[in-house]
Amino acid sequence: MANNQPIDNMTGERSLSLSNVPVPEHFLGFGLGLRTEHFQDVLNDKINIDWFEVVSENFMVDGGKPKHYLHSIRELYPMVMHGVSLSIGSTDPLNFDYLRKLKVLTNELQPEWISDHLCWTGAHEKNSHDLLPLPYNDEALNHVCQRVEQVQEFLGRPILLENVSSYLSYKNSTMTEWQFFNEVARRSGCEILLDINNIYVSARNHDFNPQDYLNGIAKDKVKQFHLAGHSDYGDYVIDTHDHPVADPVWQLYEKALQRFGWISTMIERDDNIPPLVELLAEVDTARNIATKTLGSLG
Amino acid sequence: MKNDEKNKSKYSVSKLSLHSLQQQMMNYLTDDKSAVAQHVVEHGGISREARLHIYKNAYQMRFKETIDNDHQILGMYLGDDLFDQMVSGYIKAYPSNNTSLRNFADSLPTFLANQIPFKDYPLISELAHFERLLMVAFDAKDANHFTREHLLEMPHKHWPSLVFRFHPSVQIAMFNFNSVETWQALKQEQAPEPAKQAANIWLLWRNNDRLTQFRSLSQQEHHLMTMMLNGHDFASLCDNLLSQSPNEDISQLALNYLLSWIDDGILASH
Ligand SMILES: [Fe+2]
Numbered sequence: 001m002a003n004n005q006p007i008d009n010m011t012g013e014r015s016l017s018l019s020n021v022p023v024p025e026h027f028l029g030f031g032l033g034l035r036t037e038h039f040q041d042v043l044n045d046k047i048n049i050d051w052f053e054v055v056s057e058n059f060m061v062d063g064g065k066p067k068h069y070l071h072s073i074r075e076l077y078p079m080v081m082h083g084v085s086l087s088i089g090s091t092d093p094l095n096f097d098y099l100r101k102l103k104v105l106t107n108e109l110q111p112e113w114i115s116d117h118l119c120w121t122g123a124h125e126k127n128s129h130d131l132l133p134l135p136y137n138d139e140a141l142n143h144v145c146q147r148v149e150q151v152q153e154f155l156g157r158p159i160l161l162e163n164v165s166s167y168l169s170y171k172n173s174t175m176t177e178w179q180f181f182n183e184v185a186r187r188s189g190c191e192i193l194l195d196i197n198n199i200y201v202s203a204r205n206h207d208f209n210p211q212d213y214l215n216g217i218a219k220d221k222v223k224q225f226h227l228a229g230h231s232d233y234g235d236y237v238i239d240t241h242d243h244p245v246a247d248p249v250w251q252l253y254e255k256a257l258q259r260f261g262w263i264s265t266m267i268e269r270d271d272n273i274p275p276l277v278e279l280l281a282e283v284d285t286a287r288n289i290a291t292k293t294l295g296s297l298g
Numbered sequence: 299m300k301n302d303e304k305n306k307s308k309y310s311v312s313k314l315s316l317h318s319l320q321q322q323m324m325n326y327l328t329d330d331k332s333a334v335a336q337h338v339v340e341h342g343g344i345s346r347e348a349r350l351h352i353y354k355n356a357y358q359m360r361f362k363e364t365i366d367n368d369h370q371i372l373g374m375y376l377g378d379d380l381f382d383q384m385v386s387g388y389i390k391a392y393p394s395n396n397t398s399l400r401n402f403a404d405s406l407p408t409f410l411a412n413q414i415p416f417k418d419y420p421l422i423s424e425l426a427h428f429e430r431l432l433m434v435a436f437d438a439k440d441a442n443h444f445t446r447e448h449l450l451e452m453p454h455k456h457w458p459s460l461v462f463r464f465h466p467s468v469q470i471a472m473f474n475f476n477s478v479e480t481w482q483a484l485k486q487e488q489a490p491e492p493a494k495q496a497a498n499i500w501l502l503w504r505n506n507d508r509l510t511q512f513r514s515l516s517q518q519e520h521h522l523m524t525m526m527l528n529g530h531d532f533a534s535l536c537d538n539l540l541s542q543s544p545n546e547d548i549s550q551l552a553l554n555y556l557l558s559w560i561d562d563g564i565l566a567s568h
Binding site for chain 2: 057060061062063064065066067068085089090091095098101120122123124125126127128129130132134135139140143167168169170171172173205206207235236238
């Protein structure tokens, strides 16, 4: 379903690729976060998009118009599901009521994969609905790994975790975020959704070198990239998803491509949402940078 | 590597458990308790208070935007100052315990019915209740609608024993004030009539085109619908109409009701 180009049975790679960098079988191409504002255009227009990501929680409803559109669009495009409420790092018990809803939606949509964030969103039965940073130490590492294993067992499939933007760090951290993230993936068997903008935002807020982050992540674990816009206040940067992708983030994307190769890439826009054509132009920019960096897909 | 060394030196050894750290962070977000600040790294051009405040500000804005989206007409009715007072009071009184923001403001009508100054104006709580019912109808479970074709396919002799089922989106709501009329006026950007007390009943549902609709119900129609909800068949509905208005053409009246329900998309097929 995901791969609409011929696959070489021997190598699992695309035979049409002119790129000298091998194209992994899970590569979906260049996608976009699906937003209600664009439902009608996505169905009506012939657009150059390879796949869509949907926010799982938005469709954990019983029925109605948005869900009707979702299923129509799913018939036309590959999809991945992206959640914001797993709260994998929380010390509250795992929310199996939520996980059951996630599983139902997974069965309905048959996504290529499902993802959530390396963070916690609430504790003591209160939900902040924010992606709050964890301390990066052994206690948190053991806690997260054990919960990822439980979630993957319940869902019957590996999940992807995404790095979040953060504005503070804790004194009881004993390792860097990328050491922590990489270790979570290695030990729990989860895969990685690398948000290039979030690396840039956190690097600015915590004064680290974003290239160190990229270098610290195992090459074979990354399955998806996010690209998004932010708001730059000089002393700090906030991950607002209400602007086009900024130039330094495009530059970091190029570096990420050089390290990780062909990775399914998409644009995330959540606020100040422009007409679909404007976002498609950003997707084209990502496609062009990837082609320039890695060669032609053929 | 060099960067890792630099980072390490910033961290003092602290044995604070993950559980306590999360408790303190939530206490900061929900109740302004500042104990968590001592565990935050002081670094670069912005203070740790400013760093924490980014999260606090996002916490409040996120819930405010959610209420604003769900309750646009209520917002117009209250005006900015009262709306802000409602939002900050509600966020404190009903912190989210759900994984979806869709449900965050579910208790807003209850909050407004019990909190000064809002409780002195019961229309405010009713407006909020009406807007939440619109949301319920909007994303309620899907079902095929019962159509005129379905009815005609049925042999006439079976009509009396037909038991109709409502579409899952159907909501019946009673109000004590002219709340729905007020909502309608504001929606059309007109000045609403002053609040006045009068019992009224409304029907809300999602129609054949998946659009949310509502209309008022007479006592008679409401009574028939209550009977349907209790599983009474079409013959019982007709008997009831006959007992109320013995001189009318009951079969025509009953058929008119039935056809209007079918055409509105209120009934679900079996
Ligand atoms: Fe992201």
